[in-house]
Amino acid sequence: xxxxxxxxxxxxxxxxxxxxxxxxxxxxxxxxxxxxxxxxxxxxxxxxxxxxxxxxxxxxxxxxxxxxxxxxxxxxxxxxxxxxxxxxxxxxxxxxxxxxxxxxxxxxxxxxxxxxxxxxxxxxxxxxxxxxxxxxxxxxxxxxxxxxxxxxxxxxxxxxxxxxxxxxxxxxxxxxxxxxxxxxxxxxxxxxxxxxxxxxxxxxxxxxxxxxxxxxxxxxxxxxxxxxxxxxxxxxxxxxxxxxxxxxxxxxxxxxxxxxxxxxxxxxxxxxxxxxxxxxxxxxxxxxxxxxxxxxxxxxxxxxxxxxxxxxxxxxxxxxxxxxxxxxxxxxxxxxxxxxxxxxxxxx
Amino acid sequence: xxxxxxxxxxxxxxxxxxxxxxxxxxxxxxxxxxxxxxxxxxxxxxxxxxxxxxxxxxxxxxxxxxxxxxxxxxxxxxxxxxxxxxxxxxxxxxxxxxxxxxxxxxxxxxxxxxxxxxxxxxxxxxxxxxxxxxxxxxxxxxxxxxxxxxxxxxxxxxxxxxxxxxxxxxxxxxxxxxxxxxxxxxxxxxxxxxxxxxxxxxxxxxxxxxxxxxxxxxxxxxxxxxxxxxxxxxxxxxxxxxxxxxxxxxxxxxxxxxxxxxxxxxxxxxxxxxxxxxxxxxxxxxxxxxxxxxxxxxxxxxxxxxxxxxxxxxxxxxxxxxxxxxxxxxxxxxxxxxxxxxxxxxxx
Numbered sequence: 001x002x003x004x005x006x007x008x009x010x011x012x013x014x015x016x017x018x019x020x021x022x023x024x025x026x027x028x029x030x031x032x033x034x035x036x037x038x039x040x041x042x043x044x045x046x047x048x049x050x051x052x053x054x055x056x057x058x059x060x061x062x063x064x065x066x067x068x069x070x071x072x073x074x075x076x077x078x079x080x081x082x083x084x085x086x087x088x089x090x091x092x093x094x095x096x097x098x099x100x101x102x103x104x105x106x107x108x109x110x111x112x113x114x115x116x117x118x119x120x121x122x123x124x125x126x127x128x129x130x131x132x133x134x135x136x137x138x139x140x141x142x143x144x145x146x147x148x149x150x151x152x153x154x155x156x157x158x159x160x161x162x163x164x165x166x167x168x169x170x171x172x173x174x175x176x177x178x179x180x181x182x183x184x185x186x187x188x189x190x191x192x193x194x195x196x197x198x199x200x201x202x203x204x205x206x207x208x209x210x211x212x213x214x215x216x217x218x219x220x221x222x223x224x225x226x227x228x229x230x231x232x233x234x235x236x237x238x239x240x241x242x243x244x245x246x247x248x249x250x251x252x253x254x255x256x257x258x259x260x261x262x263x264x265x266x267x268x269x270x271x272x273x274x275x276x277x278x279x280x281x282x283x284x285x286x287x288x289x290x291x292x293x294x295x296x297x298x299x300x301x302x303x304x305x306x307x308x309x310x311x312x313x314x315x316x317x318x319x320x321x322x323x324x325x326x327x328x329x330x331x332x333x334x335x336x337x338x339x340x341x342x343x344x345x346x347x348x
Numbered sequence: 349x350x351x352x353x354x355x356x357x358x359x360x361x362x363x364x365x366x367x368x369x370x371x372x373x374x375x376x377x378x379x380x381x382x383x384x385x386x387x388x389x390x391x392x393x394x395x396x397x398x399x400x401x402x403x404x405x406x407x408x409x410x411x412x413x414x415x416x417x418x419x420x421x422x423x424x425x426x427x428x429x430x431x432x433x434x435x436x437x438x439x440x441x442x443x444x445x446x447x448x449x450x451x452x453x454x455x456x457x458x459x460x461x462x463x464x465x466x467x468x469x470x471x472x473x474x475x476x477x478x479x480x481x482x483x484x485x486x487x488x489x490x491x492x493x494x495x496x497x498x499x500x501x502x503x504x505x506x507x508x509x510x511x512x513x514x515x516x517x518x519x520x521x522x523x524x525x526x527x528x529x530x531x532x533x534x535x536x537x538x539x540x541x542x543x544x545x546x547x548x549x550x551x552x553x554x555x556x557x558x559x560x561x562x563x564x565x566x567x568x569x570x571x572x573x574x575x576x577x578x579x580x581x582x583x584x585x586x587x588x589x590x591x592x593x594x595x596x597x598x599x600x601x602x603x604x605x606x607x608x609x610x611x612x613x614x615x616x617x618x619x620x621x622x623x624x625x626x627x628x629x630x631x632x633x634x635x636x637x638x639x640x641x642x643x644x645x646x647x648x649x650x651x652x653x654x655x656x657x658x659x660x661x662x663x664x665x666x667x668x669x670x671x672x673x674x675x676x677x678x679x680x681x682x683x684x685x686x687x688x689x690x691x692x693x694x695x696x
Contacts, residue, residue, distance in 0.1 A: 104670040322452040
């Protein structure tokens with residue numbers, strides 16, 4: 001095998017337990033996002049720690065994890081109205097929660113024959129999907145509209161603070177996360193007052209979940225990337241190198257004075273680029289041989305479909321030979337893990 | 349199904365026949381690169397046209413196509429010396445050709461028990477892998493070294509003109525391709541003179557294969573991307589819009605005044621970015637409803653793992669609704685096709 005995705009069991013479990021503890025301290029439900037690992041072994045580690053509810057980002061992924069025994073799944077992706085039939089089938093098998101952002105989705109569910117929970121997505125500053133947090137009336141009328149359908153159960157508001165990925169320090173993460181959280185809590189409180197009913201609030205992004213300690217007013221956390229972290233999280237300030245739990249291992253297939261060619265390209269890493277440490281790179285080489293990992297100065301400078309070109313720092317030119325295995329910190333572990341779903345190795 | 353990779357059969361077959369004709373006119377062997385489509389249906393279309401030999405970029409892919417009935421496969425990727433055992437197994441089943449760039453690879457094959465062809469890669473200007481074209485002596489000593497192993501059969505020189513991807517006009521493609529080709533032919537001729545033996549020369553990149561008409565001195569063409577083309581090839585000048593043969597079809601799951609959210613993210617498109625028409629984009633929307641395709645002005649402006657955000661041009665804001673299917677021209681069809689291997693639709 002000329003490459004594999006290495007998952008370090010101890011570090012992965014430590015990351016898992018750290019978030020579990022934080023959720024317990026905050027009396028939050030933990031509903032980890034499984035899009036990061038999509039892995040049956042890692043999935044079992046969550047079960048062993050008593051996790052019961054998970055998040056996924058597609059109906060396909062929901063089916064996959066339902067087959068692996070998960071019975072409480074949230075598809076945190078706006079409902080595709082073309083998929084109602086397959087959705088209904090799954091909802092008859094497990095406790096399924098979906099995501100609504102628009103009235104057309106409620107209309108598409110009018111003939112629903114099975115109970116289905118839904119959340120409304122609120123845009124608290126990221127500006128991807130969701131009803132803007134200022135549009136109180138719009139959120140309220142979606143809830144009202146859903147009451148025409150006895151099978152559709154409103155289960156709260158959710159937000160994704162994707163803009164924390166623009167932070168470059170823990171202070172910045174904290175600033176964005178607290179502002180976003182306040183917007184969601186304020187909206188939830190207002191709706192509670194109006195309707196006289198408790199409103200459940202769910203948030204989820206790794207930077208916030210890693211850096212904040214207090215989640216007052218929030219009932220559920222859905223981070224995903226925290227399980228492995230990656231170079232992007234290191235750059236943002238969500239983690240340090242010793243919490244990263246997965247790397248790519250690739251064979252050196254060719255060597256020149258200033259570069260290596262490895263069997264690891266865009267079909268393995270995906271093509272996420274970074275400017276970590278002011279170096280335009282697709283991943284830094286890392287020494288994982290000791291308990292403390294060490295970053296090398298050499299890095300992946302370009303990716304073809306299967307070839308990766310490693311720029312060799314001058315002082316590291318004798319470290320690697322034809323046939324050596326190099327370890328590389330992916331820029332975005334979710335995308336790498338997705339590509340390496342069928343080719344991973346657990347380091348126990 | 350909320351997204352699929354649409355393969356347009358007629359256009360694909362026209363692309364295939366155009367290259368076949370060009371190879372026949374030049375008396376070149378056609379050894380198409382299958383890394384682009386990796387598709388069992390498209391693979392059959394090649395067989396139906398009489399193609400017998402193919403190129404792949406990994407041992408895994410070689411196994412896949414051997415299982416589909418291909419008996420003459422070139423792995424155009426520098427040999428990983430860790431994979432000799434699996435390689436030998438495959439070489440005992442089909443006519444396998446591998447790629448050598450360094451003496452360590454010949455040493456790793458010293459106990460080879462089965463006949464195996466190899467090519468030497470020459471770097472004619474791309475500077476990824478291969479022996480620099482000026483290093484005549486180095487190429488020659490690799491050939492000599494291989495003679496110590498009776499099972500190792502030197503079958504010629506190969507080059508990949510990957511630098512044609514930096515071109516932005518047909519004139520520039522022509523310039524790079526002709527310079528590269530001359531370097532390879534000169535080296536081949538010099539070795540023929542020295543050794544008194546014919547030297548087979550193989551080249552392969554879609555821009556050169558699409559734009560050049562004469563391949564004097566070249567014996568084999570290995571393009572891959574030409575089968576579908578994509579936005580990158582359009583930008584380079586290798587093709588026009590009417591030769592592009594594959595797009596992504598994605599559901600609109602959400603709509604705002606200035607943008608759509610589609611179910612198509614980095615796990616579907618990969619994360620190749622382009623500045624085609626001076627617009628930083630991950631793919632332009634395209635109208636494929638008529639015989640002549642038309643590019644929209646709207647484009648994929650950002651990609652998360654599963655979400656794609658489409659920037660909506662002002663005049664196109666009423667074209668798409670919740671649940672609509674949009675068609676998107678991928679920046680790099682090879683990477684998209686790889687991700688969509690198990691989710692494609694043939695448009696007959």
